[in-house]
Amino acid sequence: xxxxxxxxxxxxxxxxxxxxxxxxxxxxxxxxxxxxxxxxxxxxxxxxxxxxxxxxxxxxxxxxxxxxxxxxxxxxxxxxxxxxxxxxxxxxxxxxxxxxxxxxxxxxxxxxxxxxxxxxxxxxxxxxxxxxxxxxxxxxxxxxxxxxxxxxxxxxxxxxxxxxxxxxxxxxxxxxxxxxxxxxxxxxxxxxxxxxxxxxxxxxxxxxxxxxxxxxxxxxxxx
Amino acid sequence: xxxxxxxxxxxxxxxxxxxxxxxxxxxxxxxxxxxxxxxxxxxxxxxxxxxxxxxxxxxxxxxxxxxxxxxxxxxxxxxxxxxxxxxxxxxxxxxxxxxxxxxxxxxxxxxxxxxxxxxxxxxxxxxxxxxxxxxxxxxxxxxxxxxxxxxxxxxxxxxxxxxxxxxxxxxxxxxxxxxxxxxxxxxxxxxxxxxxxxxxxxxxxxxxxxxxxxxxxxxxxxxxxxxxxxxxxxxxxxxxxxxxxxxxxxxxxxxxxxxxxxxxxxxxxxxxxxxxxxxxxxxxxxxxxxxxxxxxxxxxxxxxxxxxxxxxxxxxxxxxxxxxxxxxxxxxxxxxxxxxxxxxxxxxxxxxxxxxxxxxx
Numbered sequence: 001x002x003x004x005x006x007x008x009x010x011x012x013x014x015x016x017x018x019x020x021x022x023x024x025x026x027x028x029x030x031x032x033x034x035x036x037x038x039x040x041x042x043x044x045x046x047x048x049x050x051x052x053x054x055x056x057x058x059x060x061x062x063x064x065x066x067x068x069x070x071x072x073x074x075x076x077x078x079x080x081x082x083x084x085x086x087x088x089x090x091x092x093x094x095x096x097x098x099x100x101x102x103x104x105x106x107x108x109x110x111x112x113x114x115x116x117x118x119x120x121x122x123x124x125x126x127x128x129x130x131x132x133x134x135x136x137x138x139x140x141x142x143x144x145x146x147x148x149x150x151x152x153x154x155x156x157x158x159x160x161x162x163x164x165x166x167x168x169x170x171x172x173x174x175x176x177x178x179x180x181x182x183x184x185x186x187x188x189x190x191x192x193x194x195x196x197x198x199x200x201x202x203x204x205x206x207x208x209x210x211x212x213x214x215x216x217x218x219x220x221x222x223x
Numbered sequence: 224x225x226x227x228x229x230x231x232x233x234x235x236x237x238x239x240x241x242x243x244x245x246x247x248x249x250x251x252x253x254x255x256x257x258x259x260x261x262x263x264x265x266x267x268x269x270x271x272x273x274x275x276x277x278x279x280x281x282x283x284x285x286x287x288x289x290x291x292x293x294x295x296x297x298x299x300x301x302x303x304x305x306x307x308x309x310x311x312x313x314x315x316x317x318x319x320x321x322x323x324x325x326x327x328x329x330x331x332x333x334x335x336x337x338x339x340x341x342x343x344x345x346x347x348x349x350x351x352x353x354x355x356x357x358x359x360x361x362x363x364x365x366x367x368x369x370x371x372x373x374x375x376x377x378x379x380x381x382x383x384x385x386x387x388x389x390x391x392x393x394x395x396x397x398x399x400x401x402x403x404x405x406x407x408x409x410x411x412x413x414x415x416x417x418x419x420x421x422x423x424x425x426x427x428x429x430x431x432x433x434x435x436x437x438x439x440x441x442x443x444x445x446x447x448x449x450x451x452x453x454x455x456x457x458x459x460x461x462x463x464x465x466x467x468x469x470x471x472x473x474x475x476x477x478x479x480x481x482x483x484x485x486x487x488x489x490x491x492x493x494x495x496x497x498x499x500x501x502x503x504x505x506x507x508x509x510x511x512x513x514x515x516x517x518x519x520x521x522x523x524x525x526x527x528x529x530x531x532x533x534x535x536x537x538x539x540x541x542x543x544x545x546x547x548x549x550x551x552x553x554x555x556x557x558x559x560x561x562x563x564x565x566x567x568x569x570x571x572x573x574x575x576x577x578x579x580x581x582x583x584x
Binding site: 117118120121123128129132140142 | 301308367
């Protein structure tokens with residue numbers, strides 16, 4: 001029962017995070033793939049930070065930013081009446097930041113592969129830039145989208161450090177699968193830890209197998 | 224009328240074009256590679272930034288002084304890319320529909336059925352671009368471009384990726400585009416032969432500057448444009464009228480400025496047809512007296528109107544005139560001296576071979 005609640009919460013968190021990132025990550029990836037701005041390397045580096053930072057570092061800073069003692073945290077309390085830390089909403093914010101590179105990088109790669117040629121062709125056929133994005137760039141990047149969505153979802157499912165720092169361990173609110181496993185091990189409930197771990201292992205393997213089978217064209221990279 | 228007055232630079236290269244091009248029929252844009260032909264088209268389409276003005280009829284597309292710049296998708300220009308740029312994720316039919324569905328109904332004169340008929344596309348409609356041959360892709364791309372019902376088309380070396388055989392398969396379709404659909408076009412090429420065949424006018428570019436702009440015949444005759452036209456099969460285009468066919472010798476007899484000429488038989492032609500011929504400069508020789516006992520059959524009277532000798536060249540480019548029409552001849556400098564050839568002299572023109580180009584409607 002305990003485990004089912006954790007699984008359900010994890011699925012919710014990963015779905016919400018993926019949906020939010022699908023919107024913002026696509027916009028950011030599109031901008032990065034098109035811009036000639038000098039700020040591009042800075043934005044790229046910031047986007048890739050979660051790949052190299054220890055989750056505890058990221059979680060620590062997020063905890064501070066989200067704390068009711070600070071502007072953003074207190075604004076959230078003012079807005080909703082509850083704190084951002086140790087809540088599902090806080091987990092979503094943290095996951096969005098933590099999983100950002102997993103959405104942006106495959107998409108940026110895909111958009112760069114599409115190049116400007118098909119978009120010029122679309123413009124010459126009277127498609128507005130937005131229309132050309134939806135009718136040409138997106139379909140031509142379909143595999144990039146698939147990779148990005150799958151990786152983002154899977155990575156969010158697997159996160160631990162950031163969640164622990166920001167969300168703690170509140171059943172039904174912030175206790176996701178990885179936290180539940182930790183909890184089981186701490187309390188020496190190895191059987192329960194086993195079943196969850198095995199499920200996560202199987203899930204992760206299937207997801208990665210799917211991604212690698214479908215394509216290897218839009219890899220995650222740190223540059 | 225297309226009025227262009229633009230300059231732009233890409234790295235080291237500078238393009239500076241000021242010219243006016245009447246928008247009717249096909250205008251060839253000729254020049255060696257790197258002369259700025261494609262850049263000019265990209266500036267017209269709005270894909271490349273430039274300073275200056277572009278005015279199409281009364282519509283201002285670009286005027287950097289008044290900060291006017293029409294977005295590429297709002298410019299009524301059809302762009303046929305060298306690499307066709309068909310959408311790989313759509314079928315041929317969907318590629319055509321993509322263009323047609325985005326065209327305002329009040330300007331939509333050309334519809335999908337028209338181009339499918341004209342370019343023989345019905346067997347291809349369900350296929351994906353990846354399943355088409357090079358020539359088929361070009362046909363679909365040309366059709367797709369026409370479906371936007373543009374004020375004019377720009378074609379960027381549409382035949383350069385095709386072999387000789389495919390080229391001659393496609394050229395009739397480009398003729399169709401101009402004659403049946405009455406869409407004016409700028410046709411970029413570095414092949415004089417292609418341009419001479421289909422273009423009424425030529426804009427000659429060299430090093431990012433306009434070298435000449437005028438009717439095809441005049442430009443091909445111009446001896447000072449050899450670095451643009453002369454690198455290739457230099458020659459002339461002349462107009463002639465069909466007299467009849469000589470079945471026994473497999474020849475067609477023609478009349479050009481009152482003089483008779485023969486060429487290999489073109490059975491499709493009928494007496495009275497007006498046609499265009501292409502004569503390569505190196506297939507033309509000059510003589511001071513009418514040669515006899517010679518295998519060349521086409522010997523015509525003419526007058527030398529120009530002689531041009533490029534520095535360091537063993538050849539002299541001569542321009543001879545019949546009554547009105549003119550022909551280029553490439554002869555050696557030695558011959559010019561031996562025969563004391565000069566402008567105004569009467570000569571006999573020996574034409575070794577004549578190529579049929581096209582019928583004039």
